Each structure stands twice: as structure tokens, then as C-alpha cells.
Amino acid sequence: MRVRMLMGQASITRGGQRSALQEGASFRLRAGELVVVAREPLASLLLGKGARIKAPGSDRFTRPGSAAQPIEPGTTLEAGAQAVEWQDGAGSRVRLEPGAVAVYRGAFREGLHREGALELQSGQARVLMQRKEGESVFQEIQSGDTRVVATPVGTLADVAVSRREGESQVMVRAGEARVSAGEKTLSLRAGQSATVRRGEVATARLSAFPLRVREGQTVRVFSDRAPRGVTFSWKADDAQSVTLEVAASRTFDKTLFREPVAGEDLPFETGRFGTYFWRVRRGGPGEGEKPGPVGSVDIARDPAASTRGGKALSNLVMDTGIQTRILFQGQAPALNFSWKEVPGAAAYRLRVYAEENLEHPVLEARAQSGRYQLPAGKLREGIYFWYQAALDGAGRELSVSQMNRLELAFDNSATLLRVDEPRPGQKVQGGAVVVRGLAPVGAEVFLGRQRLPLDAAGRFEQRIPGVKPGEVLIFELRQRGEAALYVVRHLGG
Known part of the structure; x- marks a missing residue:
């Protein structure tokens, strides 16, 4: 017989021998004697x-x-x-x-x-x-x-x-x-x-992580950074013991976590991208544990978070005299106007007109070479006409190019949820942020419990008040017959 004191103090009498047991001490009873176990x-x-x-x-x-x-x-x-x-x-x-x-x-x-x-x-x-x-x-x-x-x-x-x-x-x-x-x-x-x-x-x-998934649910998550974790939730019967299992494979042969859990949820730390399979086993002593339905959470890096809402996408617009058509999702992309340089030209003047007003340019700019970079979002969806003129040192025109046609068309063929704003780490101004993005036509988008209105093309843009610095925003895409999909944005402090 072995005795170990984990807390408090006690004494034991054996064969007329009385010994005090202090915290942390171990004794073994052998042949009527108390033997101290060496540490x-x-x-x-x-x-x-x-x-x-x-x-x-x-x-x-x-x-x-x-x-x-x-x-x-x-x-x-x-x-x-x-x-x-x-x-x-x-x-x-x-x-x-x-x-x-x-x-x-x-x-x-x-x-x-x-x-x-x-x-x-x-x-x-x-x-x-x-x-x-x-x-x-x-x-x-x-x-x-x-x-x-x-x-x-x-x-x-x-x-x-x-x-x-x-x-x-x-x-x-x-x-x-x-x-x-x-x-x-x-x-x-x-x-x-x-x-x-x-x-x-x-x-x-324990405090729950913002991303919460239900038992048996299949979930896809796109995040701007590796999330701290996910909260698994289930319905528990107080009369039964519950064991949570988390694994790297659906067969649960690579178990990451298997522990008895109190309550109806557990914030589980992930700290990395990857796929997690999970289930809850129920059953009291002697009953045998019965596994519940298997759920999965696939956490991947959000591709939209790395393209800066279109700012990293630069489309070439060449001086050819024919139409250039550019399809985009989210924010209109950056445009790189290009033309052949004229010998003796000191500068170039670029003028861009909207189709509905060919008298007054929506953009007039000067360039020192045969290229001009227009930042993302400067031109909205629509049809434009543009030309460039080569200028001498006094600002006089040396030559004028032909008129070019440019069409910026919104592509509503999205199959996933795209969030263009807020950007990863964006700071909160005045306790509010603007959320903007694109969803598949016919889908629904929620920010927390708030449903975001979508236009006919699936676009949304709305100012959200009451947002705190460092908050984590969870966007949810709901489509009939499709697995749940979330996009996670971490705001700056």
C-alpha cells in the first residue's frame, strides 16, 4: 500500500508505529513498517x-x-x-x-x-x-x-x-x-x-473565442491572420459526462485533444491555420461513451486580405485605339495607363472622360514618361474615354493620341464571401468602421447577429457604429445547401 499526501497533513498508525505525513511526502507500507519513498x-x-x-x-x-x-x-x-x-x-x-x-x-x-x-x-x-x-x-x-x-x-x-x-x-x-x-x-x-x-x-x-461553431457543423473560415482559437459548443445533459475530442483527421487517429469537459462549450486554442475535426462523447460511468456527430473547421488565410482590396492588382490600359475591358470584384483596381513615348516630349497630359459627359474630364493628370499609375478606386464602374497628349518644355502639344475606350465592369460571379473593408489591422475612427464587400447573388451576409443589406449584384457597404479598437469582426455567409462560411477581420488597437 502506498500513501501520498497531496494537500494538508495526516498521520498513520501501523503496528504501533505512528508517523506524520506532510504535504508532498510518500510512504509505502511494507511488512508492518512505514518506508519513505525516495524522491x-x-x-x-x-x-x-x-x-x-x-x-x-x-x-x-x-x-x-x-x-x-x-x-x-x-x-x-x-x-x-x-x-x-x-x-x-x-x-x-x-x-x-x-x-x-x-x-x-x-x-x-x-x-x-x-x-x-x-x-x-x-x-x-x-x-x-x-x-x-x-x-x-x-x-x-x-x-x-x-x-x-x-x-x-x-x-x-x-x-x-x-x-x-x-x-x-x-x-x-x-x-x-x-x-x-x-x-x-x-x-x-x-x-x-x-x-x-x-x-x-x-x-x-472561460471566456469564449468570437468564432463559435455548433456540434456536427461543417465550417470554412477565412482569416486575415491565424486566429487564437475557436469555441466548440454542444448541448449537454447534466446526468451525463462529456468528453471532447479534437483531431487532425476525420478518422480521429491523430488526436490533438481528448478531455472531460464541464459545461456546454470550450474555447479551444488553435494558433495556426489548418483543419480540425471534433466530436463530443457522452455517457456516464459504466455506460460506455457514445460519440456524437463529427464537425469540422477548416481555417485558411483569407486571399482578399493579401490583395489590399484590389490595390495590389494593377491592370494595364494601353493606347491602342480599341476598347480595354476590365472585370473586377470588390474595389475597382489600380490602372496603369501606357503609351509610346514621343521624341522631344518633356511631359504628357492624360485626360479621362466619363461616357455621359465628354466635355469635362473626370481625371486630368501629367506624367513625365509613357506611363501613369492611377490608384485603386479612383474610377468607379462604368465606361470611359481617354487620350494623352505629348507636351514640349513650354507646355505646347507636340502630338495627340487617338481616343481610347475603357470599360470597368463589376463581376458578380463570386462564389465566396469577400470583405474589402475593414482592412486587416485597420484602426477604428470615431467608434465606427465601414464594412464593404461582395457575396454570391442570392446569399445572406451577417456581421455577428446583424444582417447586412445586399444590392442586386451581392455588394454590401455599411457604417457599423459601436466598434472598439482591437475588436474581432466575424462575417458569416449563409447559402442554402452550402456549408457555413466565415471571414474574420482583426482590427487595430
């Missing part, structure tokens, strides 16, 4: 050179001497402008967020049991743990008067602890965290958080 220290490595470290007994901080420097128990670590990590022999990877300070308390092994410990003095520490079958793995985080013990329930644990003045917060993304504050102890599962302040503990759900 083997494990080495830990500080990764990177971004931290400042203070050795035990020292009064000053120094910089690491290598990118993988061993650290000993009692070492104080301080993260600067960038996060720092260390990996201990207990199978944990600890990340200190920028500005955080912690004291490394060591890592130990007792057979198949591994344990690490740290004291968080300020900021946030995040612990990532992975265990093999038959192992037990624990990581203790002391945050003021609050003690947190993180451990995997399945194979993973992902627990973050934050410490501010008079307050500690615990967030569980995977695994389990046992939180002790004074005489109160509670257990948190994936999807839950707790805030401890003055001995009082308040629990809540």
Missing part, C-alpha cells in the same frame, strides 16, 4: 535568453549564459518584454508571460510519479503537461495564499494562474486544477476558471 530530483532547463535570473542566495539578477541553461530550485525568474519558458524533468513546460516573476521550487520523480513546483510572485504562469499511460504527473503553483495543483485527466493539462494585488485567477483549458484557498478546496475541469480574493472563491466559464 529523485529532476533537472530543468531554461529555454531562451529573454529572462533575468537570480540564483538562490544571490541579491542580483543576471542574464542566462546559454539558450538552454540548467536552473536549480530556489532560482527566481523574471520575464521581460517577451514570455520565457522552462522545461522541467517532471514533464511540464512552464511559460511566464511578459512581466511575470516566479521562483522555481524544483522537480522530482518517485517511480511513475512526477511532480514540479513553482511560486508565482506576480503576473501569469501557464503550465502545459503531458503524461503517458500509467504515469501520474502534478505541477504545483503557489500564488500568494492560493495553492493550485494541476494534473492531466486524460493525457494533457493546460492550466494558467495569474496573480495580481490581492487576487489570484486560475484558468483550465485541459486537465484538472485543484484550488485551495484557506479552508476552501475545489476542483476545476477544462472550460472552467476561478478567481480567489480575500479567501472567497468565485467560479466561471
Whole structure:
């Protein structure tokens, strides 16, 4: 029989022998005697050179001497402008967020049991743990008067602890965290958080990511940057246990996440583009878990986010005397007018007329060579006529070209949702942004819960008030018989 004290104190009597068990101690009962189980220290490595470290007994901080420097128990670590990590022999990877300070308390092994410990003095520490079958793995985080013990329930644990003045917060993304504050102890599962302040503990759900998908739903996502994550949601029966599975393949042979989850949703961090398959297993003890319908989320880079709404597309308009026809989607593209240069010409005058008014040009410009670049959006959809004249040094005409016809035609053959505004990282002005783009004819477009009006060609343009800096906008395309499609825009701070 083996006894291990994870929290508190106890005593045990065996064969007339009475022994006190302290926190963290292990004993084995053998032949009527209590035998102390030896704890083997494990080495830990500080990764990177971004931290400042203070050795035990020292009064000053120094910089690491290598990118993988061993650290000993009692070492104080301080993260600067960038996060720092260390990996201990207990199978944990600890990340200190920028500005955080912690004291490394060591890592130990007792057979198949591994344990690490740290004291968080300020900021946030995040612990990532992975265990093999038959192992037990624990990581203790002391945050003021609050003690947190993180451990995997399945194979993973992902627990973050934050410490501010008079307050500690615990967030569980995977695994389990046992939180002790004074005489109160509670257990948190994936999807839950707790805030401890003055001995009082308040629990809540983790904050959801803006992109939320439902069980069994097939979703395509185009984003201007790799999104932080997606919120999986389902309907749960309180009488049943729920296990969430996320995998890289539909067969679930490459499982990324498999954990018991509390509640009816879980914000799952992705951090990269790719395809994620997921399902929820339901069933109580002894019932056998029954998998629900498989959903998938395909997250790809938004091609419209890299073309700058047409600004990166430049169409050549040549002085040929025949018609140039340009099809476009979204914003009218940039135009590159081109003609043959005239010997002795000091400059060229370009004039562009709209079809409905050939007396007054909509554009008059001067160029020093046989090319003139017109920025995107300067000419709208329509028919235009243009010519250029070569000028001498006094501004007199040397020659005049023939009249050219230019047609800019909007192409409404879109099969996906295109968002031209706001641009990625665009700053919010006056608490509002203009949203503009193109959808397939007959489709519907929503921004959050707000339906955006579309014209006959599927175009939309609308000013949206009440937008905050740094907000994430989620556009949804709805088409009968088609999978859900979202476009994600991250606004500037």
C-alpha cells in the first residue's frame, strides 16, 4: 500500500508505529513498517535568453549564459518584454508571460510519479503537461495564499494562474486544477476558471473565442491572420459526462485533444491555420461513451486580405485605339495607363472622360514618361474615354493620341464571401468602421447577429457604429445547401 499526501497533513498508525505525513511526502507500507519513498530530483532547463535570473542566495539578477541553461530550485525568474519558458524533468513546460516573476521550487520523480513546483510572485504562469499511460504527473503553483495543483485527466493539462494585488485567477483549458484557498478546496475541469480574493472563491466559464461553431457543423473560415482559437459548443445533459475530442483527421487517429469537459462549450486554442475535426462523447460511468456527430473547421488565410482590396492588382490600359475591358470584384483596381513615348516630349497630359459627359474630364493628370499609375478606386464602374497628349518644355502639344475606350465592369460571379473593408489591422475612427464587400447573388451576409443589406449584384457597404479598437469582426455567409462560411477581420488597437 502506498500513501501520498497531496494537500494538508495526516498521520498513520501501523503496528504501533505512528508517523506524520506532510504535504508532498510518500510512504509505502511494507511488512508492518512505514518506508519513505525516495524522491529523485529532476533537472530543468531554461529555454531562451529573454529572462533575468537570480540564483538562490544571490541579491542580483543576471542574464542566462546559454539558450538552454540548467536552473536549480530556489532560482527566481523574471520575464521581460517577451514570455520565457522552462522545461522541467517532471514533464511540464512552464511559460511566464511578459512581466511575470516566479521562483522555481524544483522537480522530482518517485517511480511513475512526477511532480514540479513553482511560486508565482506576480503576473501569469501557464503550465502545459503531458503524461503517458500509467504515469501520474502534478505541477504545483503557489500564488500568494492560493495553492493550485494541476494534473492531466486524460493525457494533457493546460492550466494558467495569474496573480495580481490581492487576487489570484486560475484558468483550465485541459486537465484538472485543484484550488485551495484557506479552508476552501475545489476542483476545476477544462472550460472552467476561478478567481480567489480575500479567501472567497468565485467560479466561471472561460471566456469564449468570437468564432463559435455548433456540434456536427461543417465550417470554412477565412482569416486575415491565424486566429487564437475557436469555441466548440454542444448541448449537454447534466446526468451525463462529456468528453471532447479534437483531431487532425476525420478518422480521429491523430488526436490533438481528448478531455472531460464541464459545461456546454470550450474555447479551444488553435494558433495556426489548418483543419480540425471534433466530436463530443457522452455517457456516464459504466455506460460506455457514445460519440456524437463529427464537425469540422477548416481555417485558411483569407486571399482578399493579401490583395489590399484590389490595390495590389494593377491592370494595364494601353493606347491602342480599341476598347480595354476590365472585370473586377470588390474595389475597382489600380490602372496603369501606357503609351509610346514621343521624341522631344518633356511631359504628357492624360485626360479621362466619363461616357455621359465628354466635355469635362473626370481625371486630368501629367506624367513625365509613357506611363501613369492611377490608384485603386479612383474610377468607379462604368465606361470611359481617354487620350494623352505629348507636351514640349513650354507646355505646347507636340502630338495627340487617338481616343481610347475603357470599360470597368463589376463581376458578380463570386462564389465566396469577400470583405474589402475593414482592412486587416485597420484602426477604428470615431467608434465606427465601414464594412464593404461582395457575396454570391442570392446569399445572406451577417456581421455577428446583424444582417447586412445586399444590392442586386451581392455588394454590401455599411457604417457599423459601436466598434472598439482591437475588436474581432466575424462575417458569416449563409447559402442554402452550402456549408457555413466565415471571414474574420482583426482590427487595430
